[in-house]
Amino acid sequence: MKLTLKIWRQKNASAKGAFKNYNVEDVDGDMSFLEMLDVLNADLIDKGEEPVEFDHDCREGICGSCNLQINGRPHGPKRHITTCQLHMRSFNDGDTIVIEPFRATAFPVIKDLVVDRSAFDRIQQAGGYISVNTSGNTIDANSIPVEKENADEAFNSATCIGCGACVAACVNASAMLFTSAKVSQFALLPQGEVEASRRVMNMVEQMDKEGFGGCSNTGACYIECPKDISLENIARINREYLKASVES
Amino acid sequence: MSNFKAHIPTGPLSEKWTKHKNEINLVNPANKRNIDVIVVGTGLAGGSAAATLAELGYNVKTFCYQDSPRRAHSIAAQGGINAAKNYQGDGDSTYRLFYDTIKGGDYRSREGNVYRLAEVSANIIDQCVAQGVPFAREYGGLLDNRSFGGVLVSRTFYAKGQTGQQLLLGAYSAMNRQINRGKIQPFNRHEMLDLVIVDGKARGIIARDLVTGKIERHSAHAVVVASGGYGNVFYLSTNAMGSNVTAAWKIHKRGAYFANPCFTQIHPTCIPVSGDHQSKLTLMSESLRNDGRIWVPKKKEDAEAIRQGKLKPTELSEDERDYYLERRYPSFGNLVPRDVASRAAKERCDAGFGVNKTGEAVYLDFASAIMRYGKEQAAIEKIDNPSDAKIKELGKKAVENKYGNLFQMYEQIVDENPYETPMKIYPAVHYTMGGVWVDYNLQTTIPGCYAAGEANFSDHGANRLGASALMQGLADGYFVLPYTIGDYLADDIRTGKISTETPEFEEAEKNVRQRLEKLANNNGTKSVDHFHKRLGKIMWNKVGMSRNAQGLKEAISEIKELREEFWKDVRVPGDMDEMNQELEKAGRVADFLELGELFAKDALHREESCGGHFREEYQTEEGEAKRDDENFMYVAAWEYKGEPSEAVLHKENLDYENIEVKTRSYK
Numbered sequence: 006m007k008l009t010l011k012i013w014r015q016k017n018a019s020a021k022g023a024f025k026n027y028n029v030e031d032v033d034g035d036m037s038f039l040e041m042l043d044v045l046n047a048d049l050i051d052k053g054e055e056p057v058e059f060d061h062d063c064r065e066g067i068c069g070s071c072n073l074q075i076n077g078r079p080h081g082p083k084r085h086i087t088t089c090q091l092h093m094r095s096f097n098d099g100d101t102i103v104i105e106p107f108r109a110t111a112f113p114v115i116k117d118l119v120v121d122r123s124a125f126d127r128i129q130q131a132g133g134y135i136s137v138n139t140s141g142n143t144i145d146a147n148s149i150p151v152e153k154e155n156a157d158e159a160f161n162s163a164t165c166i167g168c169g170a171c172v173a174a175c176v177n178a179s180a181m182l183f184t185s186a187k188v189s190q191f192a193l194l195p196q197g198e199v200e201a202s203r204r205v206m207n208m209v210e211q212m213d214k215e216g217f218g219g220c221s222n223t224g225a226c227y228i229e230c231p232k233d234i235s236l237e238n239i240a241r242i243n244r245e246y247l248k249a250s251v252e253s
Numbered sequence: 254m255s256n257f258k259a260h261i262p263t264g265p266l267s268e269k270w271t272k273h274k275n276e277i278n279l280v281n282p283a284n285k286r287n288i289d290v291i292v293v294g295t296g297l298a299g300g301s302a303a304a305t306l307a308e309l310g311y312n313v314k315t316f317c318y319q320d321s322p323r324r325a326h327s328i329a330a331q332g333g334i335n336a337a338k339n340y341q342g343d344g345d346s347t348y349r350l351f352y353d354t355i356k357g358g359d360y361r362s363r364e365g366n367v368y369r370l371a372e373v374s375a376n377i378i379d380q381c382v383a384q385g386v387p388f389a390r391e392y393g394g395l396l397d398n399r400s401f402g403g404v405l406v407s408r409t410f411y412a413k414g415q416t417g418q419q420l421l422l423g424a425y426s427a428m429n430r431q432i433n434r435g436k437i438q439p440f441n442r443h444e445m446l447d448l449v450i451v452d453g454k455a456r457g458i459i460a461r462d463l464v465t466g467k468i469e470r471h472s473a474h475a476v477v478v479a480s481g482g483y484g485n486v487f488y489l490s491t492n493a494m495g496s497n498v499t500a501a502w503k504i505h506k507r508g509a510y511f512a513n514p515c516f517t518q519i520h521p522t523c524i525p526v527s528g529d530h531q532s533k534l535t536l537m538s539e540s541l542r543n544d545g546r547i548w549v550p551k552k553k554e555d556a557e558a559i560r561q562g563k564l565k566p567t568e569l570s571e572d573e574r575d576y577y578l579e580r581r582y583p584s585f586g587n588l589v590p591r592d593v594a595s596r597a598a599k600e601r602c603d604a605g606f607g608v609n610k611t612g613e614a615v616y617l618d619f620a621s622a623i624m625r626y627g628k629e630q631a632a633i634e635k636i637d638n639p640s641d642a643k644i645k646e647l648g649k650k651a652v653e654n655k656y657g658n659l660f661q662m663y664e665q666i667v668d669e670n671p672y673e674t675p676m677k678i679y680p681a682v683h684y685t686m687g688g689v690w691v692d693y694n695l696q697t698t699i700p701g702c703y704a705a706g707e708a709n710f711s712d713h714g715a716n717r718l719g720a721s722a723l724m725q726g727l728a729d730g731y732f733v734l735p736y737t738i739g740d741y742l743a744d745d746i747r748t749g750k751i752s753t754e755t756p757e758f759e760e761a762e763k764n765v766r767q768r769l770e771k772l773a774n775n776n777g778t779k780s781v782d783h784f785h786k787r788l789g790k791i792m793w794n795k796v797g798m799s800r801n802a803q804g805l806k807e808a809i810s811e812i813k814e815l816r817e818e819f820w821k822d823v824r825v826p827g828d829m830d831e832m833n834q835e836l837e838k839a840g841r842v843a844d845f846l847e848l849g850e851l852f853a854k855d856a857l858h859r860e861e862s863c864g865g866h867f868r869e870e871y872q873t874e875e876g877e878a879k880r881d882d883e884n885f886m887y888v889a890a891w892e893y894k895g896e897p898s899e900a901v902l903h904k905e906n907l908d909y910e911n912i913e914v915k916t917r918s919y920k
Contacts, residue, residue, distance in 0.1 A: 017831060035527045035668075043532055043782070050780045050835070055826045058834050060320065062493040064533045066662065067418055068324040090665050115464055116832045123441070126321050130433045134426035137383045139305040139731045141373070146382040147340060150394030160387035160412055163419060167323055196385045 006032045006098035010045065012057055013105045015114050018121075022114065024103075034094035038081065039064060039071065041093055059118040064089040066231065069166030072173070073118060074105040079170035079229045087168060087231045107173035111180070111216045124215035125167050125183060131211035132204035133187040135196050149195055159193040162186045164232045171226035171234070177218030182226040184212050185242035186234050192245055202249035209246060256698040257510065257690075257890065257903055261365035266911045267347075270369040273693070274736060278743035285310030287749070288742050291458055291473040293445045293500045295322030295428070297421055297723060298706025299479030301730030304427035307436035309735055311742075314471060315428070315437055316460055318444045318495055318837070323425045326481060326493040327726060330417025331538035331659070333399060333409035334723040336374040341398050345406040347371045352912060354721060357403045357590055358686070358714020359864035359880065360914050361516070361888070363907060365693060366711050373732040374724050378410055380731055386423040388412050401719035402539055403590035403919070409720045414538050414658045420723055424730070443469075444837065445500045446769075447761045448476060448507045448702065455504075455702035456751050457758065459765045463837060466830035468765055470758045472751035474742055475701045477734065478504055479726075482685035482707040484517065486845045486852065487797070488789020490682035491523060491536040497841040498848050501689050501708050509697035510890035510903060512710035513687035514848065515856035518717055518865050519798050520683035521594035524666055525614040534681040535666060537617070538659055539719040542587045544622035544652065545676070547594070549606040549615050551575045556606045566608065566616055566675050577601055585919040592716045592865045592878075593919060595680035599798050600876065602679070609677050618675035623648035680798060684722060686713040686865065687855075690890040690905075694737035695729060698890075701741060705729035710888070715864025772839045773829045777822035781838045784819045788812065788842070788849055796853045801869040805857040809850055813898070816846040850897035858902065861885045882914055 007030050015022030029045050036044070039061050046056035062070040071088040075081035081091045096102065104118065112120040137143065151159075163186070171182035188205050191197025197204070220239060227236045262273040280288065288311050292303040295317040307313045317325060337350040350371035355362060378396070382388065388410050389397040398407040412419040431437040442463040449457040449472070457472035483498035484490035505511045522537045550556045551573055558564035577597055579586045589597075598615045601607070608614050627648025631639040634647070649672050653660065660671050667677070689697050689704035691711055696703050706726040713721065752758075791811050795804035819842070827833040862871040862878035863885070871879045888905040 033528060033530060036530045037532070037666075040530045040532050044530065047780055047782065050824060050826055053824075053826065056835060058832055062319060062324055062495050063326060063329045064494060065329055065535045066665075067329050067415070068319070068326070068493060069328075070319065070324050085661075086665060090662070092665070092668070094668060119832065122320060126323075126429070126439075126441075129323075129426070130429040132433075134430040135383065135385045136430060137380075138308045139301070139380055139427070139735070141376045141732060143376070143379040143383045146338070146378045146388075147395045149382060151390055152394055153390050153392050156387055156390040156394075159385075160389075160419070163387050163412075163422060164415060166418075167321065190387065191385050194385050194387065196383060 006093070006096070008032055008096065009101040011101060011103045014057070014117055017116055018113055032093050034092065036093045037064065037089055038075070038091040038093065039089050057118060058116045061089060066090040067166060069168040072107045072120065072168050072170070074107055074173055076103050079107060079173040080231050084228070085231055085233050087166070107169050109172045109178035109217070111178065112169060112172065122167070122169050124217070125169065125180070127215060128180065128184055128208055128211045129187065132200070132207035135191060136200060151194060155193045159190045162189040162193070162234065162238055165234050166232055168231065170229045170231060172217065174225040174229035175218065176223060176225070177221060179220045179226070180212050180215070180217035181220035181239050181242065182230065182234055184208050185238035188242045188245055189238040192241060201245060202252055205242060205245040205249050206253070256700060257905070258692060259363065259905055260692040260694060261363065262693065266364060266368050269365050270372055277737065277740035280739045280743050280746060282310050284746040286312070288312065288745060289314065289473040289751070290475050290477065290738070291316065291471060292477045292479060293458065294325065294479035294481060294706070294708065296325035296327035296479065296481055296706060297424055297726030298708070298730040299477070300325065300421065300424035300428050301727050302477055302479060302705055302734050303437055304424060304431050305731050305735040306738070307431035313431070313437045314440060314473065316440045316443045316445055316458070318442065318463060320442050322428055322439065322441065323422060325421060326496050327421045327723070328418045329493065330723055331414040331536065332401065332540040333411035333416045333720040334377065334420065335401070335408050335720045336378045336410060336724065337371055337408060338375050338378060340396060341407045343406045345408050349406065350374060350408065353404045354712065354718060355714070355912055356917055357718040358716055359878070359917050360714065360882070360886065360909065361863055361907065362712055362714030364909060364911055369733065370712050370725060370728050373728045376732055377724065377727045381420060381423050384423045384426060386412070386419050399540055400543055400588065402542060402588045402594070403585070403718045411540070414656065417723060420727065424727070446503065446765045446840065448504045449757050449761045450507055450699065451751070451755060451757045454700045457753065459761045461765070464832055466828070466833065468762060470753035470762060472753045474745045474748060474751065475703065475738055477703045477705060478689065478708050479705040479730070480708050482688065483845070483848055484682045484685055486788065486849050487682040487792045488785050489526065489531060489534050489793070491520060491534050494533060497844070499841050499844045501704070502844040502848055504689065504697060504699065504702055506893050508699045508893070509702060509704070510690040510892050511688070511851065512690035512888050512890045513855065514852040514891070515859060515866050516686035516715045516864060517682060518591055518684040518686060519595045519680045521591055521598055521680050522617060522678045523681035524663065525609055525677055525679040526611065535662065536681070536683060537663060537676065537678060539591065541617060541656060541659065544655070545587065545617040545619050546576055546621060547578050547587055547615055547617055548574045548576045549601045549608060553605050556608060559608050560610060560612060575606070582919045589919045590716060590718060595798060596867060598680055614677040614679045616675040617678045619652055619671065620675070623652055623672070626651035684717055686710065686715060686717055690888065694740060695734050696741065703734060703738060705734050715866055769829050769836065769840070772823065772825050772843070773836055775823055775825060777824040779822050779824060781823060781825065781835055781842050784815060784823060785842045785845070787815055788846060791815070792849055792852070796856055799867045799869050800856050802857060805853050808853040809857070809898070812846060812850045812853065816850070819843065819846055847897050851891060851900055854897060854900065855889055855891065859885055859889065880916070
């Protein structure tokens with residue numbers, strides 16, 4: 006198939022960006038979306054032009070690197086997949102596809118489609134852990150039984166890949182779904198209890214400091230999340246936050 | 254280099270590690286504050302090492318090319334992590350895990366290292382659970398296990414098909430805690446481009462900031478390289494696009510020996526190649542072989558008809574199918590180790606029984622598992638005389654619970670429903686057992702330079718068993734390196750801060766800069782990928798699943814020519830002092846073009862078949878690998894001498910005092 010691509014080009018963080026049009030031919034339905042961009046880039050290099058920069062790594066939907074806004078939707082038209090898992094069979098011959106970086110104040114553009122998501126790391130650094138040192142005499146793993154339902158729920162929350170689709174989807178560019186997933190994982194496990202109050206307070210404080218917007222419960226985040234992280238996480242972080250506020 | 258001694262502690266096998274820990278030098282906590290350690294790579298090995306070193310009190314700097322440590326490719330490991338916990342009471346023990354690993358590695362790994370790995374495996378599970386890693390559990394609240402290839406017990410802990418993700422996020426959280434305390438300084442989107450040696454010791458690195466293009470000097474008292482494997486030398490592999498050999502290759506060029514580069518794992522269950530546009534291959538977890546049965550048609554005409562789309566696999570009856578693993582290896586069946594399963598698939602496809610357009614695919618079929626689980630579930634739900642449709646429905650649900658995300662991933666890529674029609678799979682490059690040579694302390698032949706995880710060569714011999722990579726990465730990072738490195742650093746307590754304003758840093762930085770300038774200003778005509786793809790083709794066709802002397806000799810000269818062509822004709826658009834992904838790739842492919850040649854040279858010199866290394870000249874009448882213990886029971890450690898062709902071989906003989914060396918059989 007033949008496609009027209011409208012791609013956001015921006016030289017660096019301080020430069021002004023703009024859309025530029027490109028035509029690609031010989032696109033095969035079995036290609037992934039990123040492989041289609043590889044074809045475009047190979048063509049640009051042949052012509053002596055600069056290729057389009059975009060983040061990507063594992064190309065199997067787990068590292069969370071790829072983050073394209075495709076026709077206005079994070080990771081494109083299909084639900085529950087990342088950009089790298091999107092295949093060209095989801096498009097038709099002659100389509101025009103608009104490709105932008107994830108937009109948010111807290112995700113400044115570095116170049117073209119590459120954005121800086123280090124704010125997510127800083128939220129995790131503020132409290133996304135259990136304070137336990139490495140040692141060869143930690144208590145035996147099976148001495149901490151965990152109800153299967155809670156373990157499974159904690160796992161579901163922990164499958165967040167930190168791609169930022171939730172932020173890009175949100176009208177407020179809120180990072181609530183991302184932050185709540187980590188808070189939930191530990192809130193559902195006995196190991197997380199000891200530091201629960203500190204964790205939620207510190208992580209929420211950092212999230213606000215980074216310039217993410219507030220949550221107004223529209224649910225767009227959960228619709229666009231490639232890993233199907235549930236909205237219940239947001240309800241849970243609100244409970245945890247309230248509990249911690251009352252305690253302090 | 255005089256540092257080429259394995260330093261395995263003396264004494265009985267089961268006491269070596271304890272004895273060693275009691276005897277090595279320690280650094281007092283107050284002095285650790287004055288010691289800096291650089292860790293390159295933040296996957297399971299690097300991330301866990303960085304966190305633990307920081308907990309101990311060292312000042313740690315971490316480097317990764319990704320935008321966050323959480324994205325290292327350990328994240329993509331699916332199936333699980335082994336540990337000798339014997340929670341299932343099925344007779345597992347430290348000794349059995351040790352034995353299985355040595356045998357699985359086809360008697361090409363060190364007894365001392367592997368025993369230690371088995372010994373600390375149980376601690377890993379304890380540590381990860383304490384960190385809040387949500388492993389799969391049973392209804393009683395205790396941890397669940399599954400079984401993996403090449404073993405007869407259930408010792409694999411897992412978190413659905415995302416075990417690597419959960420373990421890496423555990424290590425990442427431990428790192429985050431130390432970043433928050435100021436004990437780790439993370440340098441993300443940075444790539445190590447050289448090692449700096451001062452007075453014979455590793456004292457720092459040169460790194461490039463991938464956002465600004467700035468070349469930076471970083472000093473430390475020791476440097477740990479945990480930068481993963483080099484599978485991308487084949488262009489197509491299950492590795493991430495950015496996975497590379499660069500950090501490991503730079504230390505090799507500075508004096509670290511590179512061991513057994515030809516020991517590479519081709520994983521049997523990957524999604525087959527679909528076309529020329531293919532940029533990477535996707536693994537389907539080995540855990541699928543617990544329930545999936547592998548087959549091809551018995552008759553060539555049927556295979557032919559399937560390839561032409563005239564026949565569907567579901568139309569073939571049981572006796573028209575050849576479950577070739579069950580036929581050839583009745584005792585292990587579909588659960589033979591990876592190297593054996595991969596070669597068997599290639600054998601069938603080469604013989605004309607492949608089942609996709611290219612003839613390079615076999616079936617992985619869940620139909621009988623669906624029926625089996627369906628019947629079990631019907632019995633649990635007390636349904637009398639369930640219909641076939643009901644059984645199927647219940648069975649599909651059970652299979653979905655176990656492998657749902659993998660099935661979904663398959664359907665996304667291939668556009669076929671694996672619940673209804675068998676999956677198509679084919680072997681793909683997955684893991685590299687070879688790597689930087691290290692001693693028992695994980696120190697390379699350069700004093701003060703360490704290698705951990707997949708980047709080193711140490712524990713898997715010629716073939717790695719499933720669910721052992723995560724185990725080794727975390728064993729190295731959490732439980733081995735943070736202690737053994739103290740033995741070296743104990744001499745550094747009075748050294749003080751290492752200056753970066755020295756001729757050694759100057760020289761290394763100049764080297765890096767010149768090379769980048771050369772690449773950026775080359776004005777050639779062909780893209781980096783053009784060369785990478787050609788290198789991959791040579792490697793796959795002549796240095797891949799089966800090798801022979803003729804092909805290897807050709808590969809060596811073809812890679813050398815390709816390397817020369819690359820330097821003459823590669824085109825890298827853009828500038829050095831900005832984000833430039835083509836420039837990053839160019840540097841990595843330049844290193845692969847050197848490694849590839851050494852890889853083929855190593856494969857040519859090893860005139861035997863063992864594990865993942867299969868030389869066509871050395872096989873039994875039944876087509877099984879034929880080892881030559883008399884002449885090749887050693888680690889081949891290569892010393893860099895300017896050109897890969899001039900690399901000098903050093904041999905570390907392997908002694909088996911506790912295990913009887915036997916022909917590996919899974920029949």
